[in-house]
Each structure stands twice: as C-alpha cells, then as structure tokens.
Amino acid sequence: MYFLASCLVRILGRSFPLKKEKKLMIGYDAVTDAAILAGCRFFAGYPITPATEIAERMAEKLPKSGGIFLQMEDELASINSLIGASWAGFKAMTATSGPGLSLMMEGLGYAVLSETPMVIVDVQRVGPSTGMVTYPSQGDVCQVRWGSHGDYSIIAIAPASVQDSFDYTIMAFNYAELYRTPVILLMDEVIAHLREPLIVREDVEIVKRKRPSMPPEEFMPFMPKPGEYVQREMPALGEGYKVIVESTMHDELGYRESESHEVGSRTIARLWNKIEKNVEKIAKEEFYFMEDAEIAVVSYGCPFRSAINAAKTARKEGINVGVVKMITIWPFHDSMIEKLAEKVKAIVVPEMNMSKIVREVARAAKGKAKVLGVPKLAGQMHTPEDILVAIRSVAR
Amino acid sequence: MRKEVLISGFGGQGVVLSSGVLAQALMYRGYEVAATYSYGAAARLGVTRGEVIISDDWIDYPKVKRPDFWIVMNQASLNVLSKKYDIEQAVVLADSSMISFLDPIIGRAKEIFRIPASDLAEELGAKVSANMLMLGALLKVSGLSPLEDLERSIRELVKPEFIDVDIEAAKKGYELIEKEYVINQ
Secondary structure (H helix, E strand, O other): OHHHHHHOOOOOOOOOOOOOOEEEEEHHHHHHHHHHHOOEEEEEEOOOOOOHHHHHHHHHHOHHHOOEEEEOOOHHHHHHHHHHHHHOOOEEEEEEOHHHHHHHHHHHHHHHHOOOOEEEEEEEEEOOOOOEEEEEOOOOOOHHHHOOOOOOOOEEEOOOOHHHHHHHHHHHHHHHHHOOOEEEEEEEHHHHOOEEEEEOOOOOOOOOOEOOOOOOOOOOOOOOOOOOOOOOEOOOOOOOOOOOOOOOOEOOOOOEOOOOHHHHHHHHHHHHHHHHOOHHHHOOEEEEOOOOOOEEEEEOOOHHHHHHHHHHHHHHOOOOEEEEEEOEEEOOOHHHHHHHHHHOOEEEEEEOOOOOHHHHHHHHHOOOOEEEEEEOOOOOOOOHHHHHHHHHHHHO | OEEEEEEEEEEOOOHHHHHHHHHHHHHHOOOEEEEEEEOOOOOOEEEEEEEEEEEOOOOOOOOOOOOOEEEEOOHHHHHHHHHHOOOOOOEEEEEOOOOOOOOOOOOOOOEEEEEOHHHHHHHHOOHHHHHHHHHHHHHHHHOOOOHHHHHHHHHHHOOHHHHHHHHHHHHHHHHHOOOOOOOOO
8 A cells, every 4th residue: 555655646735726606515525626625635435324425526536636546445444544645645535434433443543643644534423333324413523532542632623514514624634734633524414415505715725745854864754843742744655764654652753662651751742732732723613693692502513503593593582692613623622612601601502412512611611601512312403493492591 | 585495205216316406506596505415224215305495695504494395206205294394384296196195284285286297207208307397396386496597407417318308307397387287285
C-alpha cells in the first residue's frame, strides 16, 4: 500500500475554477465534491448503509480528478491504508457508519499517535451493533471522542444542512492539516440523505500539506516549533526524508521509545494539548435569536433544525428562546457553554441518543443554568413539538 | 408559505427519485426546497417515504408535519402512514392500480383523487413511470409549478433510457386529472 501510494503522482490542493451557483444537492454529494475541492486524492472504504453513497460517488469522481479509490476488504484495512496514503503525501478520507467505525477505532489511535492527517466521515445510524441500519442517530458522538484506547483528544464536526456538509468537509480537511490529526465529520442519516439548494462558494480557503523546510538530516517530523504543540511540516515517502511511522511511543524523530516515561509523558501531553490548548481556535458555533434569550437550545446536526422551528413557535408564545448550533463538538467548548450559562436560566439539549453531549454541557455550565436533555431514540428526528415541550417545561 | 408533500410506496416504485425530481422542479420556480427520504433495510418492497417541503423562506424542519399533498403508491404505505399523519388538510393522490382499499383515509382527507397510475404507465411502456405520472397530476392539482419545470428536472435527474417515457407519463398525469380519472371521495 505504501509502495503503491508513493509511486503515484501527488496532486494536492489543486484549485478548481468555481462559479457561484445554486444547485440542488444531496448531503453525501456535497461531502464528496467538497473533499475533492479540499484536495482529497485518496479514498479507501468498505460499503455500509447509510454511508455507501459517499464511497460510490468517490469511486466515480476521484479517478477523474487524478485520485485513487480503493474498496478495501474491511474497515480495518480502510483506515490503515489512509495512514499509508497520508504519509505518501495524499489528503485522504474514508466514510463509514457505526459498526464500521467500531472496527476503525484501533486505526484511529494509530493515526492519532503517528499524527497522521485524515478525514473520517461517520454517517450515524441507530446502534448498538447492527441496530437499525437505515435510520438516523447521533449515538456515536462520544465514541469518536473516547472510543480508541489511551489518552488523546480529537476534532469532530457536525453538519446540519447540505451547505454545512460542503463547508464543514473543507473545514475538516483544513483542521486535519493544521493539527496533523484525524478529524471526524459526524453526519447523521437525515443530513446525508437531505436534498437542498447548495451554493458552491468561491472563497474557500484550503490548507495545503506543509513540506519540511529543513534538509533531511536536520528535520524532526514530530518536533513542533518552540511554543507550539504541532509540527505542521510533514514529509512524504520518497522525498529523501526519514519517514518513520510508528504506533509504539516514539521520540520527536519518530524512533521507538517504548520504555521512557519522560518521552511518553511529553508525547501524550502534547497530543492532548495540541487539540485542547487550541480549543478557542478550533471550536466553532453559530448563535440564533440569542440577544434577548432566557432559554438556549444547544444543538448539533439535524435536531438543530427542529430547534429553530421550536424557538420560532416559543417566541410567538412569549418565551424568549435562542438556539446555539455547535459546529464542532470536539474539542468541547467549555468556555462558550459557561458564558451561555451565565446569560440564560436554562439550557435545553436535544440529541438523537440517550443524552450524551448534555453531560458535557452540564459539566461546563458549572451549575449556573438549569440543563435539560431531550433524548430521541430509535431513528426518529426530533419534531419541533418535542423540543417545544422541553422549552415550555423549563420556562415555567 | 410552507407546503408539505408526502410521497410513499414500496422500494422500487421510484419514491426516492420522484421526491428529488419534484424538489428540483420546484427549485427552478424559485422556491426554497428540502427533500428527505427514508426507507427500510430491504432493497425492494418495505415502506419507502419521500418528504418534500416547499417554502418562501429557509426551511428549518425538513420533515412533513401535516401533509398538504400525499402521493400514495401502494396499500401498505397507505395503511401505515394514514395512522401516523394528521391528513385533515391533505389532498391525496392514490395510485388506484395498487390500492383498492381507501377506507383508512375516506372522510379524513380533504380530497382524494384515484388515479390508476401504474396501469396507465404500463400502457405507455414502463410501469415504473407511474411515479412521474403522479408528479404530473400533483402539479396540476396543486398549481405549484408548470409542467415545463418537471420536464426539465426529469431530463436532469432521470437515467437517459427513461427520460422520454417519464416525460410522457408526467404529461399524461397532468392532462388526465381533469378528465376521466378524477373521482373525489
């Protein structure tokens, strides 16, 4: 795999001539178009409902853009081939759903420790296990953060529309390069299968892979500049640099250091800090009707849309409700939630799971506002009424 | 203005495709649109549902709450979904080639049109074009968009070998609904 990938021509960050046009597009198409625009030239995956369409579209489009599509034998091979492709200089992506994501957890840890940029699209469906294959869910939000073993932090982004799917895929690729980390695009089935008008933006910023600025004998692939946590510069196989991609604990040159507490401590802390200490730069959210809000609905993914509808109705009833759309879920934006909790008297968190992110919200709110989760299970999107009931209950 | 269109049938009748074709046709008219679909684990049969929302403003909730129009293509989805939705304000277009028992909606829906869409489409040469025949009928009944928009949308989204028969079916649906096949409840 390494050999194959390194033998092929690299086409990274090629800019496309773009016209600003509005067209009807489906969520998974927006993801694949944006990925190619962001410079993705390698996709490896294994089919799984409801993420298969992303692989199908990549199989069709990637070769036409000079990229490589591989259908692998399973999800383990898929994510491992992404590590190889990324170190061969490719921007790389895979797409899967719950059961496949579970299989990718070991490879995810490998990518974290080897600081390998990649994008993993998870189109969430109902679990546990095979679950309800065609129905939407947000059940994987904690798995993407905590699912692989050991200490690390990660970036996860949740789109809530077709436009988001396009824009945030580009964001995911950019973050992957900026922080040299796997980034998870946490879709849900509703958004992946939603058709909506999409404006293809002209002003997209694409972060390119940064090449080593020093000669091979001086370059250290895991040594950030003083005061920074990330070594942005990354060599590719076949360029004359030492490329040691090691899943065992390693030093800044990449050499195995499986018995040094000192090297291990410093590497683990840096992997954590490069995400967590940059939370203010990474975390993104949007605020709606928040100016005079007494109650906030904190949401992500498709329930955001029900939340907006519910907020409009609540306002007609005289309840001042605002909505926060979390664009990034991880790293968790504690300071934003704390500020929010100081402003409003209650925070409502609708989630298509048993209530997961609401625990993070409650932790970050530090008791400054009442926090109420609104779970919705088994493949059902919240109706606006579901959220309205919760809003009314905390408004009293 | 917010209008909600529900399309239902079994897997293989083109419910998903027709929801996309309708959304695209209405987007040409300048509406904001959002279309979703849901289906079972089976590739054929099962209940498949397409939901198309049309509005003047940005669409927040992209699912059907109370349908204004309901294209129903088989008996199973009529039985199941008539229990799920409040259809008091719905104009129902039922494929009477596939549905013989309308009792679950008679007296509840605002208006019912029985159209033998699958039989008519079969006469045109492709039974699977029944979905487009129903869309033609929907445009006529709803006045949402002229037939040209639907034709343009079919040309863009449908597989080349079905374009001609689908357009013919859409025209037939658009024309026939005023003539012999209108049977209100």
